[in-house]
């Protein structure tokens with residue numbers, strides 16, 4: 001997988017406001033938040049796109065990502081009010097960073113459908 005800004009954040013070469021870290025997952029506040037709570041949750045292992053995921057082989061990692069999202073939502077106080085988890089994949093979805101990531105968005109009413 002190509003080097004991205006998220007690789008540098010994983011290696012702590014550039015600063016980030018980290019809210020959660022485990023052996024497999026890192027989560028940090030989005031630098032350009034689109035909601036009062038906007039956190040990026042990434043696997044530490046190099047996966048660029050959702051199309052690289054093998055549901056069976058990567059089941060544990062996917063579980064870790066969603067466990068982290070639920071834990072962070074609780075810590076941030078948005079587990080009861082609700083939140084959105086978004087994965088932008090590829091060009092038409094506007095994925096800017098080719099390193100798989102969940103956007104965890106909350107803290108306000110979110111409109112639907114997305115643009």
Ligand code: AMP
Nearest residue numbers: 005016029030031032088094095096097
């Ligand atoms: P996406 O468009 O789905 O690829 O989302 C990439 C997200 O990463 C955007 O919401 C950016 O604001 C965010 N982002 C880019 N660089 C950084 C950074 N250095 N620290 C935190 N968030 C970042």
